[in-house]
Amino acid sequence: MPKAYSDYERKRIVEKLKEEAGKCMAQYGIRKTTVDELVKRVKIPKGTFYLFYSSKEQLLFDVIMDLHKSIETAMMKAISELDPETMSSEQLTDILFDFFKLTDKLPILKMLNSGEIEILYRKLSPEVLEKPLQDDNEMVKRLLSVLGIESEQELEVYSAALRALYFSTLHKEETGEEYYDKALWLLINGLVIQLLK
Numbered sequence: 001m002p003k004a005y006s007d008y009e010r011k012r013i014v015e016k017l018k019e020e021a022g023k024c025m026a027q028y029g030i031r032k033t034t035v036d037e038l039v040k041r042v043k044i045p046k047g048t049f050y051l052f053y054s055s056k057e058q059l060l061f062d063v064i065m066d067l068h069k070s071i072e073t074a075m076m077k078a079i080s081e082l083d084p085e086t087m088s089s090e091q092l093t094d095i096l097f098d099f100f101k102l103t104d105k106l107p108i109l110k111m112l113n114s115g116e117i118e119i120l121y122r123k124l125s126p127e128v129l130e131k132p133l134q135d136d137n138e139m140v141k142r143l144l145s146v147l148g149i150e151s152e153q154e155l156e157v158y159s160a161a162l163r164a165l166y167f168s169t170l171h172k173e174e175t176g177e178e179y180y181d182k183a184l185w186l187l188i189n190g191l192v193i194q195l196l197k
Contacts, residue, residue: 057123
């Protein structure tokens with residue numbers, strides 16, 4: 001019979017599983033990160049893992065989503081500190097560019113460019129995979145609100161445009177590394193100009 005955990009213990013186990021899963025993903029990738037390795041690091045029985053997560057893929061997906069959320073929160077904070085009355089398209093472009101560049105340096109997000117991410121997509125339900133799209137739409141909705149833009153008419157289009165920009169960061173070599181940063185800034189600026197018009 002599995003041990004009963006207090007709410008505090010449950011919270012700590014989930015935090016520790018996510019922490020160790022992030023380290024394993026960065027070190028080994030998705031394919032080579034195993035439940036056996038995770039439970040060894042967290043010092044819990046293997047059966048206990050399944051009290052918290054139905055699969056390793058669900059845990060790894062949650063780690064990626066938590067990272068995405070923390071970056072989004074920091075980005076929205078930086079944008080909300082701008083004065084909408086005096087903000088220029090260049091200022092907003094610089095903030096978005098800095099956050100795109102930050103994600104470019106994170107080893108976990110870099111793996112999205114590898115075939116490894118397909119492991120998650122194959123093993124997770126369509127409902128789970130739909131959540132990031134919904135989260136992106138909510139983020140764009142908050143962004144429009146912070147910028148004082150009332151229209152939600154193009155919400156999903158702007159959300160898709162930001163995703164397309166993000167995925168372009170995964171193809172820097174194909175784009176041409178020498179000019180990539182300037183090209184990315186121009187692309188972001190074009191979207192910002194459309195947002196602010």
